[in-house]
Each structure stands twice: as structure tokens, then as C-alpha cells.
Amino acid sequence: MPQVPQTFDALAVRTWCGLALEALGRAREEIDAINVYPVADGDTGTNLYLTLESAAAAVEAVFAAHEAVAAPAPGTARGPVAAAGTGTGERSGAAGGTGAAGAGAGEDREGSLADGDREVSLADAIRAMAHGALIGARGNSGTILAQLLRGMAQVLAADGETAHTDGRGLCLALSNAADSARGAVAHPVEGTVLSVASAAADAASGMEGDCGAVALAAYAGAGTALSATTGQLAVLEHAGVVDAGGRGLVAVLAALVQTFTGEAPRPFTASAAPYGPGEGTAPGVTRVPGTTDLPGSAGTPDAAPGTATRGPDGQGADAAPACGDGGAESGHPAFEVIYLLEAQDAAVDRLRDRLDGLGDSLVVVGGDGLWNVHVHVDDAGAAVEAGVEAGRPHRIRITHFGLGDAHTAGAGRPPRERTQRAVVAVVPGEGLAGLYTEAGATTVLARPGEPPASGELVEAVRRAHAREVVLLPNDADLRHTAAAAAEQARAEGVRVALIPTRSAVQGIAALAVHEAERRFDEDVVAMTSAAGATRYAEVAVAERQSWTMAGICQAGDVLGLIDGDVAVIGADVTATAETVLDRMLAAGGEMVTLVLGDDAPESIAAHLEARVRESYLAVDTVVYRGGRQGALLLIGVE
Numbered sequence: 001m002p003q004v005p006q007t008f009d010a011l012a013v014r015t016w017c018g019l020a021l022e023a024l025g026r027a028r029e030e031i032d033a034i035n036v037y038p039v040a041d042g043d044t045g046t047n048l049y050l051t052l053e054s055a056a057a058a059v060e061a062v063f064a065a066h067e068a069v070a071a072p073a074p075g076t077a078r079g080p081v082a083a084a085g086t087g088t089g090e091r092s093g094a095a096g097g098t099g100a101a102g103a104g105a106g107e108d109r110e111g112s113l114a115d116g117d118r119e120v121s122l123a124d125a126i127r128a129m130a131h132g133a134l135i136g137a138r139g140n141s142g143t144i145l146a147q148l149l150r151g152m153a154q155v156l157a158a159d160g161e162t163a164h165t166d167g168r169g170l171c172l173a174l175s176n177a178a179d180s181a182r183g184a185v186a187h188p189v190e191g192t193v194l195s196v197a198s199a200a201a202d203a204a205s206g207m208e209g210d211c212g213a214v215a216l217a218a219y220a221g222a223g224t225a226l227s228a229t230t231g232q233l234a235v236l237e238h239a240g241v242v243d244a245g246g247r248g249l250v251a252v253l254a255a256l257v258q259t260f261t262g263e264a265p266r267p268f269t270a271s272a273a274p275y276g277p278g279e280g281t282a283p284g285v286t287r288v289p290g291t292t293d294l295p296g297s298a299g300t301p302d303a304a305p306g307t308a309t310r311g312p313d314g315q316g317a318d319a320a321p322a323c324g325d326g327g328a329e330s331g332h333p334a335f336e337v338i339y340l341l342e343a344q345d346a347a348v349d350r351l352r353d354r355l356d357g358l359g360d361s362l363v364v365v366g367g368d369g370l371w372n373v374h375v376h377v378d379d380a381g382a383a384v385e386a387g388v389e390a391g392r393p394h395r396i397r398i399t400h401f402g403l404g405d406a407h408t409a410g411a412g413r414p415p416r417e418r419t420q421r422a423v424v425a426v427v428p429g430e431g432l433a434g435l436y437t438e439a440g441a442t443t444v445l446a447r448p449g450e451p452p453a454s455g456e457l458v459e460a461v462r463r464a465h466a467r468e469v470v471l472l473p474n475d476a477d478l479r480h481t482a483a484a485a486a487e488q489a490r491a492e493g494v495r496v497a498l499i500p501t502r503s504a505v506q507g508i509a510a511l512a513v514h515e516a517e518r519r520f521d522e523d524v525v526a527m528t529s530a531a532g533a534t535r536y537a538e539v540a541v542a543e544r545q546s547w548t549m550a551g552i553c554q555a556g557d558v559l560g561l562i563d564g565d566v567a568v569i570g571a572d573v574t575a576t577a578e579t580v581l582d583r584m585l586a587a588g589g590e591m592v593t594l595v596l597g598d599d600a601p602e603s604i605a606a607h608l609e610a611r612v613r614e615s616y617l618a619v620d621t622v623v624y625r626g627g628r629q630g631a632l633l634l635i636g637v638e
Contacts, residue, residue: 054136
């Protein structure tokens with residue numbers, strides 16, 4: 001690392017994100033393996049990784065947007081996104097795949113920012129990190145991590161408080177983070193990530209010095225607290241493991257130390273408090289007696305009885321009996337419910353009371369009108385309905401603990417048998433997600449402006465639980481993300497074929513010819529051929545003035561994009577869509593697929609169907625409802 005920051009600035013945030021993501025990536029399986037509380041579902045490491053990956057992608061997006069505005073490449077768009085939801089190369093400012101999150105973290109720190117008003121501010125970077133974590137938070141520990149980052153952002157991004165960028169400011173940020181996280185949990189329990197966060201803040205509060213010294217003290221305090229968690233919760237003691245969420249936080253704090261010192265601290269084990277960079281112990285740290293490594297770690301030859309271990313295919317096994325599958329038989333709620341919620345503070349207060357009566361493990365984090373809600377319940381529908389009463393819930397995820405998915409079999413349950421082949425697809429709206437699911441695909445929902453991370457695609461591959469997987473990214477901008485996910489899945493023993501679909505309508509064409517009974521190679525060739533024979537287009541509304549292949553568009557103009565390029569600029573949605581369709585069918589076609597977004601005019605489908613019927617012989621038309629898919633209309637011509 002050529003430079004080591006002395007104060008907390010935007011580059012420090014970027015570096016921390018990259019290093020923390022790498023650390024959680026290395027520790028993910030180990031953390032999953034020791035996840036026995038509050039439910040032994042073996043996914044804490046994965047959830048923390050996905051949460052941090054979303055945070056890192058958000059930070060990268062901020063840097064990319066500033067760099068694009070400062071120095072646009074010749075011939076490219078001279079402004080930010082031209083059209084909402086477009087899947088074209090003309091948009092700028094989006095994260096270029098989650099693999100970029102860590103890019104530059106340990107490389108050239110100079111030259112990333114221009115001078116003067118082109119710099120990314122600390123406030124912009126840390127708020128992006130917190131917001132990215134909030135919208136991507138997964139599971140109990142991921143949701144708490146999001147609140148920890150939000151608590152830090154509230155201090156580090158405070159207006160007019162430049163002193164908050166030094167060691168003292170980091171102390172205040174860590175303290176506010178621990179308090180905020182504890183306040184977000186309905187019933188805080190000691191021996192969890194909350195205890196580790198509080199210990200880190202307490203250890204840092206008495207430390208004088210720069211950010212490196214403070215981070216090192218926090219890391220040491222967190223490690224000591226983590227080793228104590230085994231004796232604080234009976235389920236951890238029974239399994240012989242430390243708290244999985246706390247273990248993940250220690251990894252994140254180790255990355256913070258490396259950010260400000262340039263060296264990774266000595267890895268934590270249960271037999272010793274964490275050391276500082278190089279040899280020797282951190283100031284004020286006392287070694288903990290004992291000789292064993294971290295219980296349940298990947299390097300432990302013989303895990304303690306009851307420790308959750310992982311087989312070659314990622315299955316969890318032998319989880320602690322006290323925390324098995326959810327449902328009445330285990331005494332734990334059957335479902336985990338997570339959703340983002342747009343609501344006012346008063347409504348959220350009422351929602352907390354309502355959900356607290358429905359289940360447990362309640363965590364509500366966020367603020368300023370956007371919240372992430374996590375709860376374990378037996379009645380998932382009631383938990384979602386409570387969110388509807390409070391505001392507008394979206395990105396709803398419901399997991400049944402008793403299903404024994406790709407990474408957990410549950411206590412006393414045999415591993416679920418893998419299917420031979422599955423299709424995993426990224427889809428831009430709820431309507432398309434339903435359509436793909438009915439066709440047998442495992443789906444990943446991509447909201448406008450919220451592209452999925454590679455870890456989220458890997459998780460979907462695991463959820464599909466198949467020996468062979470066909471991956472459909474359905475977006476040109478996701479090619480690198482999908483490639484990274486495919487590589488990770490292959491490393492886990494899954495045979496993956498990536499078909500580079502650039503639109504959801506190409507994915508529909510591919511899925512229509514999918515036959516699981518065929519040889520894998522033959523099936524992939526048929527699906528690739530069908531996707532490649534499908535031209536795609538979309539109709540969207542420009543958000544701002546921008547240069548396009550068809551000329552300059554103004555905010556509010558209707559844009560028709562064919563195969564990723566703006567081909568038509570119009571004033572009326574239906575007329576623009578008709579022009580786009582005529583241009584596509586001029587080259588021939590047999591089937592037209594129309595996917596309507598929620599904001600598309602009611603009459604547009606009937607108008608376009610009539611146009612095809614009257615002007616193009618032997619061409620069929622099929623219409624689907626896509627929901628909140630970003631674009632007003634998606635068009636496919638096979």
C-alpha cells in the first residue's frame with residue numbers, strides 16, 4: 001500500500017470496504033460453520049459478506065460517478081444516467097460489478113481523485129457505505145452490521161466537524177455505532193455481536209493517538225470480547241464455538257486496522273487476544289490463557305461436539321440441538337422475514353411493537369424514511385402485512401428455516417438431495433420473477449439502481465441446489481458480476497454455464513427451450529441459440545439531458561433503445577414504442593414479447609398487438625406484466 005491515511009477520509013472508506021470484503025470472503029465458510037445462534041441455519045458469514053458487498057458497491061458507485069463527471073471519455077454520454085432502468089452502456093455512475101468493490105483498495109491510492117471540487121468527500125463515501133449496507137442487509141447479523149455502519153456515518157459525516165476525521169472522531173464513531181446497533185435490537189442479548197461491538201468501542205474510548213492506534217485498540221477489545229461469548233450463551237458453550245456475528249465483526253475491524261496501518265493484524269484465536277501489526281502484542285492487551293484455536297474454525301482438526309461443520313458440498317451438519325430448524329418442533333419461529341420499508345418514524349415505532357408480539361430476533365435499522373426490517377416469525381404473512389400498514393415494504397425476502405436449503409440441513413435432518421440441473425436468472429421486476437419461477441428458474445430480483453452483487457448470485461446458485469446450473473444475467477452490465485459468481489460456484493463443485501443474456505426477454509427465450517433431460521452441453525447450446533436469436537429493446541423516460549446515439553435528449557423525453565443503443569427519441573410512449581417495434585420487425589421475426597412495467601400506459605399492449613396483427617403476417621405476440629422493472633416496456637423479437 002503506497003500510502004496509509006492518517007485521518008478518516010473518502011479513500012480510507014474505500015480501502016476499508018475493499019479489505020473488509022476480502023476478509024469476510026476468506027472467513028465466510030468458517031463463520032457459516034459456527035453459526036448456531038439465534039438459529040443454526042449456517043449462513044451468518046454469507047449474510048455478512050453480502051451486506052458488506054452491497055456497501056462496497058455503493059462506495060464504488062460514488063467514486064465512479066465523480067470520475068465520470070470530472071472526465072467523461074470521448075464519445076460517451078456527458079452526464080449521468082440518461083434513462084431510468086436502461087441496460088445500456090450509455091449510463092455512467094453505476095458500480096461496475098461487485099468485483100470492483102475491492103479494486104484499488106491495496107493499489108494506487110493516488111490519482112483516484114482529482115483536485116478541488118472533484119474530490120469525493122468523506123460524508124459522501126461513508127453515507128454511501130451505510131446506505132449500501134442498509135439496502136443489501138441480509139440476516140440478523142447483516143442487519144446489525146448495517147446499523148453499526150450507519151452509527152459510524154452519523155458521526156464521521158457530521159457537518160462542520162472536521163475533528164471527527166481523526167482518532168478521537170473514530171472513537172466517537174465506534175461508540176455511536178455500538179449504541180445505535182443495541183438500540184435497533186428489540187431485546188439485546190449478551191454474548192452476541194452487540195457485546196463485541198460494545199467492547200470494541202469501550203477499548204477504543206481510552207486510546208489516545210491516530211486512527212491506526214484507535215482501530216488497533218478496538219480490534220483487540222473486540223477479539224477479547226469474542227472469546228468470552230462462548231461462556232455467555234448456553235448454545236455457544238454447548239457447541240464449543242464463539243458467536244458467528246461477533247467473529248465477522250472482528251474480521252471487519254481487522255480490515256480497519258490494515259487500512260490505517262498498512263499491515264494486517266495477527267489473526268484472532270481463542271487462545272490469544274489479537275496482536276497488532278508485526279510481532280508483539282497491542283498496547284494494553286493481555287493474552288488469554290489456553291492453547292486451542294478458534295473453535296469451529298476451518299483450521300481446527302477436531303471441532304468441539306455439536307459444532308456446525310460443513311461437508312464438501314457446503315451442507316451444514318450436526319448443529320447444536322438447541323438451535324435447529326425453525327417451527328413448532330424446535331421451539332423457534334418457522335420463518336425469517338426481511339424487507340426494506342419506506343415509512344415515517346412514528347409508523348416504525350408502531351411496527352416494532354406489532355412485530356415484537358409476532359416473533360423474535362427483531363431488528364429494525366435505518367432512518368430518514370428508509371428502514372430495513374428483520375424478524376423471525378411463524379406467520380410470515382402477518383409480518384409483511386404489518387409492514388404494509390406502516391408504509392411501503394419492498395425487496396421482501398421470506399426464508400423457511402425448515403426447508404434445509406443449499407447451505408444447511410438442520411439439526412438431525414439428512415442433507416437435501418441435489419437436483420441434476422437448474423436455471424438461475426436475474427430479473428428486473430416482481431412480475432417477471434413470478435414468470436421465471438413458474439418456469440422452474442431460481443430468481444434474483446434486481447431493482448432499478450440496485451444491481452445484485454456476485455455473492456447474491458452465488459447464494460442463488462446454492463439455493464438452486466443443483467449439480468449443473470445455467471446462469472442468465474439478463475443485463476449487459478452484469479456480465480463481470482455473473483462471471484465472478486460462476487467462477488465461485490465452480491470452485492464449490494457446481495458445473496455452471498453462463499449464457500450472456502443482455503435482457504430479460506432474451507432470458508425468456510432461453511428458458512422457453514430449456515430441457516433438463518437433455519445433455520448439459522446440448523441444453524446450453526439450445527438456450528444460447530434462442531437467446532442470441534432474440535433482439536431486445538426497451539422504452540424508458542430520460543431523467544436528464546444527455547447525449548445519445550440518436551441525438552441530444554432532454555429530461556422527460558421518451559427513449560427507445562434497441563440492442564442497448566438509443567435509436568428513437570420521442571414525446572409519446574405508445575408512438576415511440578410503435579416506431580421501435582417497426583424497426584425491429586423490419587429485419588423479420590416470428591414472435592414478439594412485450595413486458596409491461598407498472599407505469600406503462602394501459603392501452604399500449606392492445607395498440608402494439610393490433611399493429612403486429614395488421615402489419616406483419618404470421619408474427620405472434622405475447623404480453624407479460626413485469627411490475628416495477630424500471631423500463632416502461634421491454635420488447636423482444638425472436
